[in-house]
Amino acid sequence: MLLETATAVGKIRVWGPTVPVVLVGNSILDARALRIEYVVALRAFGGGALFGDVAGEEPPRVLALHGWGRRGTDFAASLQGIPYIALDLPGFGATPAFDEPQGAGGYAVAVLPVLEEMAARPILVGHSFGGRVAVVLASRYPERIGGLVLTGVPLLRRSHASGPRLRYRLWRWGHRAGVVSDLRMERIRRRYGSADYRAATGVMRQTLVTVVHESYENELRTIKAPVCLVWGADDTEVPLQIAHKAKDLLAESGVEVWLDVLEGVGHWVPTEAPAALREAVEQMLQHS
Numbered sequence: 001m002l003l004e005t006a007t008a009v010g011k012i013r014v015w016g017p018t019v020p021v022v023l024v025g026n027s028i029l030d031a032r033a034l035r036i037e038y039v040v041a042l043r044a045f046g047g048g049a050l051f052g053d054v055a056g057e058e059p060p061r062v063l064a065l066h067g068w069g070r071r072g073t074d075f076a077a078s079l080q081g082i083p084y085i086a087l088d089l090p091g092f093g094a095t096p097a098f099d100e101p102q103g104a105g106g107y108a109v110a111v112l113p114v115l116e117e118m119a120a121r122p123i124l125v126g127h128s129f130g131g132r133v134a135v136v137l138a139s140r141y142p143e144r145i146g147g148l149v150l151t152g153v154p155l156l157r158r159s160h161a162s163g164p165r166l167r168y169r170l171w172r173w174g175h176r177a178g179v180v181s182d183l184r185m186e187r188i189r190r191r192y193g194s195a196d197y198r199a200a201t202g203v204m205r206q207t208l209v210t211v212v213h214e215s216y217e218n219e220l221r222t223i224k225a226p227v228c229l230v231w232g233a234d235d236t237e238v239p240l241q242i243a244h245k246a247k248d249l250l251a252e253s254g255v256e257v258w259l260d261v262l263e264g265v266g267h268w269v270p271t272e273a274p275a276a277l278r279e280a281v282e283q284m285l286q287h288s
Helices: 004-008 104-117 129-140 166-176 182-192 195-199 202-212 217-222 240-252 274-287
Strands: 012-015 020-024 027-030 040-045 050-055 062-065 084-088 123-127 147-151 227-232 257-262
Touching: 040 104, 050 104, 062 104, 062 129, 084 104, 104 129, 123 129, 123 274, 129 147, 129 217, 147 274, 217 240, 227 240, 227 274, 240 257, 257 274
Parallel strands: 062 084, 062 123, 123 147, 147 227, 227 257
Antiparallel strands: 012 020, 020 027, 040 050, 050 084
């Protein structure tokens, strides 16, 4: 179990060099003596370029990648008791943003060194934006990945997706022509943009614009590892039809793929249905 009660009273959770320990005041206690199955620690990777939660005995077999605007702690309940690394992806949580805007490919390059600290051929668990990164990793480095568990991932562009509204395009044209001020254009962006877009600034806003225009048909065709799709039937962010289309595309490429549909669940599967996600991860671990 995770030492949630210790957090509430101010105890700090760390990893020792050989055994898990808990720092309480000035005393270091063996976590095993306290009947703690897994201690979660925030660790740096890649020379401090990335941070993430590490749980259980190392080397972990599961790498979890969170959604946009979230962080690795989203997986605390669904991966409880499983050795894992749950990263804070660049620009979220404890990890600083990139200096320049990146797509999912840039995030995949940043995450790649973490695989060196894991068991051979780990399982990638990706929610939403994190699943974009997982798919690119599995496509580019098929020999490194043992399986994927994907949930709520915008793998393909929605068929009815359209460009910006005509009025917004006119405002944007006026801004480029110097007729509309920067301040006025920012107000227009906030009026027409999504909640994620309005919340993002600078490099992260440009990164968001990049990734939402990406689609991963080519990556899905080159994945070799088995894939489990875990989808909320009520997901309005990435509807179930995307999962069905991705499943068909993977199957056509000869990949072993299966789809678990969760009735009454929306987009936030890691926190809405942690038990179902955990079951899918355990199944993939046994399968691979």
